[in-house]
Amino acid sequence: xxxxxxxxxxxxxxxxxxxxxxxxxxxxxxxxxxxxxxxxxxxxxxxxxxxxxxxxxxxxxxxxxxxxxxxxxxxxxxxxxxxxxxxxxxxxxxxxxxxxxxxxxxxxxxxxxxxxxxxxxxxxxxxxxxxxxxxxxxxxxxxxxxxxxxxxxxxxxxxxxxxxxxxxxxxxxxxxxxxxxxxxxxxxxxxxxxxxxxxxxxxxxxxxxxxxxxxxxxxxxxxxxxxxxxxxxxxxxxxxxxxxxxxxxxxxxxxxxxxxxxxxxxxxxxxxxxxxxxxxx
Amino acid sequence: xxxxxxxxxxxxxxxxxxxxxxxxxxxxxxxxxxxxxxxxxxxxxxxxxxxxxxxxxxxxxxxxxxxxxxxxxxxxxxxxxxxxxxxxxxxxxxxxxxxxxxxxxxxxxxxxxxxxxxxxxxxxxxxxxxxxxxxxxxxxxxxxxxxxxxxxxxxxxxxxxxxxxxxxxxxxxxxxxxxxxxxxxxxxxx
Numbered sequence: 001x002x003x004x005x006x007x008x009x010x011x012x013x014x015x016x017x018x019x020x021x022x023x024x025x026x027x028x029x030x031x032x033x034x035x036x037x038x039x040x041x042x043x044x045x046x047x048x049x050x051x052x053x054x055x056x057x058x059x060x061x062x063x064x065x066x067x068x069x070x071x072x073x074x075x076x077x078x079x080x081x082x083x084x085x086x087x088x089x090x091x092x093x094x095x096x097x098x099x100x101x102x103x104x105x106x107x108x109x110x111x112x113x114x115x116x117x118x119x120x121x122x123x124x125x126x127x128x129x130x131x132x133x134x135x136x137x138x139x140x141x142x143x144x145x146x147x148x149x150x151x152x153x154x155x156x157x158x159x160x161x162x163x164x165x166x167x168x169x170x171x172x173x174x175x176x177x178x179x180x181x182x183x184x185x186x187x188x189x190x191x192x193x194x195x196x197x198x199x200x201x202x203x204x205x206x207x208x209x210x211x212x213x214x215x216x217x218x219x220x221x222x223x224x225x226x227x228x229x230x231x232x233x234x235x236x237x238x239x240x241x242x243x244x245x246x247x248x249x250x251x252x253x254x255x256x257x258x259x260x261x262x263x264x265x266x267x268x269x270x271x272x273x274x275x276x277x278x279x280x281x
Numbered sequence: 282x283x284x285x286x287x288x289x290x291x292x293x294x295x296x297x298x299x300x301x302x303x304x305x306x307x308x309x310x311x312x313x314x315x316x317x318x319x320x321x322x323x324x325x326x327x328x329x330x331x332x333x334x335x336x337x338x339x340x341x342x343x344x345x346x347x348x349x350x351x352x353x354x355x356x357x358x359x360x361x362x363x364x365x366x367x368x369x370x371x372x373x374x375x376x377x378x379x380x381x382x383x384x385x386x387x388x389x390x391x392x393x394x395x396x397x398x399x400x401x402x403x404x405x406x407x408x409x410x411x412x413x414x415x416x417x418x419x420x421x422x423x424x425x426x427x428x429x430x431x432x433x434x435x436x437x438x439x440x441x442x443x444x445x446x447x448x449x450x451x452x453x454x455x456x457x458x459x460x461x462x463x464x465x466x467x468x469x470x471x
Contacts, residue, residue: 075448075452076448078448078451078452079447079448079451079452080448105465106459106464106465107452107455107456107459108455109465110454110455110456110458110459110463110465111451111452111454111455113400113404113458113463114404114423114451114454114455114458115423115451117397117400117401117404118404118419118423118424119423119424119426120397120401121312121316121401121404121405121424122308122309122312122424122425122426123308123309123311123312124308124311124312124315125308125311126307126308126311126324126325126328127325130307130311130325130328130329131300131303131304131307133329134303134307134329134332134333135296135299135300135303137329137332137333138299138332138333138336139296
């Protein structure tokens, strides 16, 4: 059991309302804790405050039961106290707390030591030759100041953590504006190309040469001509073979048609002799 | 000579004025750089880079502002750029204690000077264990002596936040000093 639990249950303890186990624990704590013993005697009516008031410090126990320790409030004002910027009332309150609280007093002493020593750490000798190096490094201000400023700007941009992301974003935007936007100068009319391809793929391929942008049509035509020139004989040979194959295929087809007729179509009926005589007459 | 006068002459291209300005602020700028980068050699390079950047941006300095906060702002930016290039040092990286021997200032007696140097080493060691934001606000407020309004402007935080952060930082530092064994009655390191 700690002092806070003891203080919380003190009323019941004094009136004898605590369970036996709790009573035992509180009695054990009271025997080992002078402050809680005094507190218990005070609440139990067995303590004469006028007898020796200086020996009694009830504040910790009472604070534990009410607002809690005031160390946090004191810490908030320690900096101002050490800087001398705290008003007299607050300063008096904090100093009163420091007079009773060893932890806060040590903390304030450490802060005061830091306040004395830290300003002395502001200036550190960089060693000999430092000024000469700086002056040498800055001697080109008049001649190359602008170039140096530009390189400085570029360097600062490069070391920025988001620079790569921003560059990629900007580049993607430029590509979209040039090729992907509806009014892009080098964009492809996608809907029209899709319609052509669906209607007639061969025609779409042929038409693609007409739909090419002007700057691209020239190089493509030149490429086609160069290809035809380079593969001319082979192209003609393949074309001749295809024609001969087509002729042979046509002859085979005609033969097959003749066979079909001979097998499945009826023979033409012979003309009657009378009629032929009449005709001769 | 007044700092503002020196700056005016530097803008006009007076090399002697520039040298005087560097001499006047070199220790402070080096101290700032050392607290950020925590390495003596790197701090010298960074301090030089700070002055180079200040030199290039003198035309952008407004006379209505105090020079020291402007200088520290430029210095802080250079230090942060440097740390970013290094992918940032881990917090609380160890620094050779010898590096802070340069904190030593002459005292009335050799013993007093030695004790003062010990206290500064202790405070420096305590600072190494603090978080970067805590160290930075101690650096700006307690070491460099900036006002709360200047710190708020520099760190882009409200004035009240600057005050509360500063007080918390001082308390953290004091606790760190106590944790290292310092006691109010101790004159030297325990």
